[in-house]
Amino acid sequence: MKKQIGVFGMGVMGQAIARNLARHHYKTSIYNKTTSKTINILKKYPENIEGFLNLHEFVESLEKPRKILLMVSSNAVDTVLEELIELLDENDLIIDGGNSYYLDTERRMEKSAKKKIRFMGMGISGGEEGALNGPSIMPSGDFQDYLEVKEILENISAKVDQVPCVTYIGEKGSGHFVKMVHNGMEYAQMQLISEIYSYLRVSYSMEEIQKIWDRFNMGKMEGYLVKITADILKHKEKDHFLLDLISDVAESKGTGKWTSIAGLDYDVAIPSIISAMQARTLTHKKRFAVTKEYDAKLYDTDIEDLEKAYIFSMMIIYEQGFDLMRTASEKNQWHINLSNIATIWLGGCILQSVLLKDVAESFKKHSSLLLDPSILHELILSQDGNHRILKRMIDKNIYAPVMFSTNAYYEGLTHESLGTSLIQAQRDYFGAHTYQRKDREGYFHTEWKK
Numbered sequence: 273m274k275k276q277i278g279v280f281g282m283g284v285m286g287q288a289i290a291r292n293l294a295r296h297h298y299k300t301s302i303y304n305k306t307t308s309k310t311i312n313i314l315k316k317y318p319e320n321i322e323g324f325l326n327l328h329e330f331v332e333s334l335e336k337p338r339k340i341l342l343m344v345s346s347n348a349v350d351t352v353l354e355e356l357i358e359l360l361d362e363n364d365l366i367i368d369g370g371n372s373y374y375l376d377t378e379r380r381m382e383k384s385a386k387k388k389i390r391f392m393g394m395g396i397s398g399g400e401e402g403a404l405n406g407p408s409i410m411p412s413g414d415f416q417d418y419l420e421v422k423e424i425l426e427n428i429s430a431k432v433d434q435v436p437c438v439t440y441i442g443e444k445g446s447g448h449f450v451k452m453v454h455n456g457m458e459y460a461q462m463q464l465i466s467e468i469y470s471y472l473r474v475s476y477s478m479e480e481i482q483k484i485w486d487r488f489n490m491g492k493m494e495g496y497l498v499k500i501t502a503d504i505l506k507h508k509e510k511d512h513f514l515l516d517l518i519s520d521v522a523e524s525k526g527t528g529k530w531t532s533i534a535g536l537d538y539d540v541a542i543p544s545i546i547s548a549m550q551a552r553t554l555t556h557k558k559r560f561a562v563t564k565e566y567d568a569k570l571y572d573t574d575i576e577d578l579e580k581a582y583i584f585s586m587m588i589i590y591e592q593g594f595d596l597m598r599t600a601s602e603k604n605q606w607h608i609n610l611s612n613i614a615t616i617w618l619g620g621c622i623l624q625s626v627l628l629k630d631v632a633e634s635f636k637k638h639s640s641l642l643l644d645p646s647i648l649h650e651l652i653l654s655q656d657g658n659h660r661i662l663k664r665m666i667d668k669n670i671y672a673p674v675m676f677s678t679n680a681y682y683e684g685l686t687h688e689s690l691g692t693s694l695i696q697a698q699r700d701y702f703g704a705h706t707y708q709r710k711d712r713e714g715y716f717h718t719e720w721k722k
């Protein structure tokens with residue numbers, strides 16, 4: 273009997289997705305370049321899965337039009353596509369479920385179309401656990417292609433209040449763009465959490481921080497990244513907290529960098545995301561001196577301020593990421609729906625959080641979170657607490673690039689004057705670049721040196 277879907281690539285995510293499909297009774301073929309992986313999986317999970325050691329047989333095992341889900345690293349997609357195209361028939365569908373760069377996806381769509389093979393870019397978030405038990409899924413491309421796999425995707429996705437965490441994102445490479453921005457915000461939120469942790473670490477013992485974190489994990493701060501942090505903080509190896517043994521150097525695979533570049537390319541200010549990316553880069557530079565952190569117990573009220581600072585920063589990070597998605601969607605005519613994106617991120621993915629409910633609601637009515645009076649009210653209420661934390665961070669010598677740049681972004685959007693008139697005057701002074709005026713229309717140049 274022919275199989276309904278094939279999964280190419282048996283890394284951590286590919287295996288988990290294949291098992292998820294099989295658990296939902298989809299007859300699934302699997303293939304991996306290193307055949308031992310395929311054999312191991314079949315030994316462990318034979319139900320509804322058939323493995324192939326030969327690519328041609330894998331392709332032939334699938335019912336037509338074939339559906340092949342690629343779960344390979346982004347730099348392997350071109351080679352795999354090259355091999356597959358030779359074996360596939362017209363109208364077969366390749367779905368790239370990896371973290372591919374959206375412009376590569378668009379190029380691959382064009383290349384496949386020349387051979388009358390359909391190609392769809394699809395973001396998948398949730399790590400191994402999500403891929404196995406229900407990820408958040410961001411498919412894009414031709415709407416008819418999406419309809420063909422809609423039911424499968426809805427079945428294997430996470431559910432929140434019975435609603436599947438999957439929606440058609442939009443045309444072309446928009447699914448991978450949205451997943452990329454998801455990851456950019458993931459970088460910013462992880463950095464934010466590490467800054468709050470660093471702040472607590474100078475005044476509290478690990479056991480005390482664990483208690484504080486358990487409190488964070490309830491109420492408005494609740495979310496996947498906060499939850500896993502609570503587990504991480506408790507993890508011990510013999511007498512040591514594992515966190516104290518892990519090197520202070522951050523790795524990355526590219527999506528945060530691509531998001532940062534997209535912010536620059538689309539002229540959208542996303543300083544929190546760029547700072548988070550650069551913060552990871554900085555960890556690779558040799559540290560030349562060790563600054564002593566000022567050590568002092570905090571007041572009880574400080575924890576409430578930290579909660580406020582977290583909520584404040586999170587909302588501003590969302591604003592930046594969604595601003596980038598909205599701008600790219602308008603420019604490329606993807607027609608993406610921001611509220612639907614926030615909704616499918618309520619479950620399954622790394623960004624899932626209670627705050628995203630407010631974001632999903634807000635984008636039903638507003639094009640920007642800062643245009644929503646209730647969100648603005650929340651920001652104003654939490655701003656004092658955020659300021660107090662930032663001041664103490666300076667006093668304590670805490671490294672917190674995301675929290676400071678997030679605050680600066682908000683300041684930048686809430687001040688009548690940002691000192692920019694001086695920049696314009698300087699540009700005109702040395703380069704006759706002209707400037708605009710408040711009191712008159714048009715562009716002006718002044719002979720400054722007269």
Ligand code: 6PG
Binds near residue numbers: 397523524525527622
């Ligand atoms: C997800 C994650 C996933 C992966 C990141 C890690 O949504 O499931 O974002 O895609 O964990 O790519 O990225 P870095 O290695 O760049 O931190």
